[in-house]
Amino acid sequence: MMSKVISFQIPKSQKEFIRFQEDRGAHFYDKLHQHPQLQLTLILEGKGQFLSGDYVGRFQSGDVFFLGENVPHVFRSDPEYFQSESELIVAGNTVFFDFQALGNAVLEVEELNSLQKFRAMTGSCFQVKGEVLGELSKILTEFSTFQGLERFLFGITLFTFLDSANAELIPLNQSSPNLNERDGTRMNQVMQFLLENRFQAINLDQAAEKANLSKEAFCRFFKLRTGKTFTQYLQQLRIAEAQKLLIETDLGVAEIAFRVGYENLSYFNRSFKKQNKLSPRGFRMAQREGR
Numbered sequence: 488m489m490s491k492v493i494s495f496q497i498p499k500s501q502k503e504f505i506r507f508q509e510d511r512g513a514h515f516y517d518k519l520h521q522h523p524q525l526q527l528t529l530i531l532e533g534k535g536q537f538l539s540g541d542y543v544g545r546f547q548s549g550d551v552f553f554l555g556e557n558v559p560h561v562f563r564s565d566p567e568y569f570q571s572e573s574e575l576i577v578a579g580n581t582v583f584f585d586f587q588a589l590g591n592a593v594l595e596v597e598e599l600n601s602l603q604k605f606r607a608m609t610g611s612c613f614q615v616k617g618e619v620l621g622e623l624s625k626i627l628t629e630f631s632t633f634q635g636l637e638r639f640l641f642g643i644t645l646f647t648f649l650d651s652a653n654a655e656l657i658p659l660n661q662s663s664p665n666l667n668e669r670d671g672t673r674m675n676q677v678m679q680f681l682l683e684n685r686f687q688a689i690n691l692d693q694a695a696e697k698a699n700l701s702k703e704a705f706c707r708f709f710k711l712r713t714g715k716t717f718t719q720y721l722q723q724l725r726i727a728e729a730q731k732l733l734i735e736t737d738l739g740v741a742e743i744a745f746r747v748g749y750e751n752l753s754y755f756n757r758s759f760k761k762q763n764k765l766s767p768r769g770f771r772m773a774q775r776e777g778r
Contacts, residue, residue: 533577
């Protein structure tokens with residue numbers, strides 16, 4: 488039975504501006520969810536696909552992501568992390584910021600006015616790069632040692648780094664609507680189906696059935712919430728896995744195409760080049776030369 492996870496609530500008191508969370512385990516939380524708190528996450532260990540709105544990309548150790556309020560998202564660990572015999576682990580540190588706990592202070596206290604720009608990022612997610620990445624990572628790594636006023640000060644320091652000229656906030660998603668509980672539960676069911684079966688021969692009828700919608704209604708529902716058709720999104724998931732295999736293995740292109748769900752090599756090559764501007768072989772060479 489699929490639980491209703493879209494209205495994910497961070498366990499906290501109503502008066503807590505900052506909440507720190509350490510994720511340790513076999514894999515990251517694998518359900519699509521959103522919450523009203525802003526989120527800054529450092530991936531310490533593990534890799535997989537990061538999905539939000541129309542964005543399908545990869546995450547790995549050392550990455551830092553910043554999410555505005557109510558961003559539907561999931562850090563989906565790679566398939567090998569879900570294997571029963573796997574000894575792989577993941578680790579991540581996250582700071583959540585609840586501006587509701589500050590009341591009107593962000594508007595009324597002049598020193599806090601600059602935080603308003605971050606509240607305006609509702610529905611958007613970013614990958615953090617630039618010269619500040621090292622400083623952000625250091626604070627996030629040590630955040631569990633901070634308490635009380637020190638925790639508040641270092642929380643504000645994180646925003647100071649994000650607001651500096653040396654920070655690069657790279658926008659990832661173009662479409663990330665705030666989902667109500669019913670649509671969120673439905674979208675999560677579809678996403679779980681896609682993620683668990685993305686390398687198999689699945690079709691639109693099966694996805695529509697998971698959403699309990701007619702095929703026509705499902706097409707409208709899915710594109711409104713991801714900015715892409717079902718087929719386009721499925722291809723993104725498969726191409727993202729192909730990128731991983733091209734970088735991490737010496738498998739031939741034909742074998743990779745088959746593993747990620749393509750039965751036609753020419754179609755795989757066209758789809759890959761359309762998304763990456765490079766052929767699979769060209770992508771592999773570029774990645775290895777850039778190491």
